[in-house]
Amino acid sequence: MWRRLLNHRGISRTVTWRNLFTMRLKTEQFQSLFTDGLNGLAELFEKNQHELRIAGGAVRDLLSGKRPEDVDFATTATPEQMKSMFQTAGIRMINNKGEKHGTITARLHNENFEVTTLRVDVQTDGRHAEVEFTTDWQKDAERRDLTINSMFLGLDGTLYDYFKGYEDLQNRQVRFVGSADQRIREDYLRILRYFRFYGRVAPGPDQHEPETLAAIRANGRGLAAISGERIWVELKKMVLDNHAGHLLELIYQLDLAQYIGLPPDGNVEEMKRVWHHAKDHSPKPMTILAALFRCSEEVEKMDVRLKVSREEKSLALFLVKHRRELCRSEEEPESIRPFTDFIIDSRELDSQSKLCELLKYQGERKLLSELLQWSMPRFPISGHDLRKVGVTSGKEIGATLQKLRDVWKKSRYQMDKDELLSHVKP
Numbered sequence: 001m002w003r004r005l006l007n008h009r010g011i012s013r014t015v016t017w018r019n020l021f022t023m024r025l026k027t028e029q030f031q032s033l034f035t036d037g038l039n040g041l042a043e044l045f046e047k048n049q050h051e052l053r054i055a056g057g058a059v060r061d062l063l064s065g066k067r068p069e070d071v072d073f074a075t076t077a078t079p080e081q082m083k084s085m086f087q088t089a090g091i092r093m094i095n096n097k098g099e100k101h102g103t104i105t106a107r108l109h110n111e112n113f114e115v116t117t118l119r120v121d122v123q124t125d126g127r128h129a130e131v132e133f134t135t136d137w138q139k140d141a142e143r144r145d146l147t148i149n150s151m152f153l154g155l156d157g158t159l160y161d162y163f164k165g166y167e168d169l170q171n172r173q174v175r176f177v178g179s180a181d182q183r184i185r186e187d188y189l190r191i192l193r194y195f196r197f198y199g200r201v202a203p204g205p206d207q208h209e210p211e212t213l214a215a216i217r218a219n220g221r222g223l224a225a226i227s228g229e230r231i232w233v234e235l236k237k238m239v240l241d242n243h244a245g246h247l248l249e250l251i252y253q254l255d256l257a258q259y260i261g262l263p264p265d266g267n268v269e270e271m272k273r274v275w276h277h278a279k280d281h282s283p284k285p286m287t288i289l290a291a292l293f294r295c296s297e298e299v300e301k302m303d304v305r306l307k308v309s310r311e312e313k314s315l316a317l318f319l320v321k322h323r324r325e326l327c328r329s330e331e332e333p334e335s336i337r338p339f340t341d342f343i344i345d346s347r348e349l350d351s352q353s354k355l356c357e358l359l360k361y362q363g364e365r366k367l368l369s370e371l372l373q374w375s376m377p378r379f380p381i382s383g384h385d386l387r388k389v390g391v392t393s394g395k396e397i398g399a400t401l402q403k404l405r406d407v408w409k410k411s412r413y414q415m416d417k418d419e420l421l422s423h424v425k426p
């Protein structure tokens with residue numbers, strides 16, 4: 001993907017002017033953004049002589065040949081100017097919560113467009129910022145986290161790159177804009193964003209700039225003040241990207257684990273092992289993280305801090321409980337029977353998917369592909385069938401069903417209804 005990007009045919013000319021690097025982007029992904037909604041938005045800004053550009057992550061994605069999932073826009077217009085412009089044009093605006101930070105959301109042709117006024121952060125407490133609006137594009141680029149996230153793209157395809165973001169993207173380097181220390185102090189979550197984008201962009205593990213790591217180490221404690229929800233969103237994405245084994249180890253080396261809900265004495269060696277054999281099998285984030293936990297109390301503590309979903313927590317507890325004792329049988333190492341027996345006994349809907357995660361954890365590739373294809377046989381007997389053959393009391397029905405389940409299991413789930421009912425003594 002990256003080599004293709006270097007000699008992309010969609011890029012037609014490059015100009016360097018002082019520290020601003022510009023060029024024209026005309027890729028298919030870029031063209032495909034121009035829906036009726038965006039064309040309408042662009043026209044309106046042009047008519048009112050306000051500049052409008054695509055900003056941040058979407059520019060990074062477009063330059064990497066990816067269609068961005070969400071596109072943020074930046075403008076020189078103030079929120080007041082935008083509001084009056086949209087009102088005059090009869091365009092609906094929705095949820096004005098972002099207005100304090102300069103964001104107006106307009107709805108055109110059933111599409112929402114988030115447009116944010118250029119700004120500088122005048123005061124930050126490491127979580128929230130007090131902002132001041134500006135018409136200077138470079139100032140807005142300067143307050144962004146990473147060089148690869150600091151670029152703008154005009155709607156004519158012109159790239160505005162003040163901090164060598166494009167060069168870094170081509171060289172697969174992740175760097176903070178200006179001082180890493182300052183950028184991190186503005187929002188400590190950026191430590192985790194750095195790791196996440198490192199996973200996405202860097203060609204291999206361990207190619208960090210020493211100053212970046214020093215700034216992260218020095219500011220790690222700041223993560224303690226960041227909400228668990230925000231941390232979990234970042235951590236989850238990071239764990240599923242490249243180099244996650246290395247990055248999680250780095251989190252321990254830089255002494256950050258304690259601030260983000262991970263056990264201070266996490267089992268890093270086990271995690272690296274698990275990551276290595278699970279990474280190509282689409283593991284859930286918790287399958288990798290579970291390897292760090294030594295006991296269920298550590299899972300509980302993580303949940304208090306990160307407020308993970310009920311399913312995520314239950315998977316972590318499940319893996320910690322069963323990772324050693326529920327494994328392939330010595331006598332029949334190729335058989336998925338211990339796992340299918342477990343699923344049938346547990347009668348829980350999600351136990352099959354949990355066991356698939358367990359097999360990823362254990363690195364059992366063959367058993368995993370079999371279990372993925374296996375479908376649970378249906379137990380052919382109901383209470384109703386037993387009543388028909390004369391078992392009437394509730395207690396007796398329960399006990400007989402259990403007994404028949406055992407018989408069924410011994411037959412490796414082959415016996416049908418009649419064969420099973422022949423075991424019921426009238």
Ligand SMILES: Nc1ccn([C@@H]2O[C@H](COP(=O)(O)OP(=O)(O)OP(=O)(O)O)[C@@H](O)[C@H]2O)c(=O)n1
Pocket residue numbers: 055056057058070072143144145146149150187189190193
């Ligand atoms: N802590 C943060 C979060 C965001 N940003 C800036 O705001 C942009 C948009 O943020 P967001 O959508 O949260 O992230 P993306 O970089 O777009 O990544 P994703 O693809 O995950 O949306 C970023 O590119 C970056 O310029 C920042 O400087 N500091």
Ligand SMILES: [Mg+2]
Pocket residue numbers: 057058070
């Ligand atoms: Mg984004």
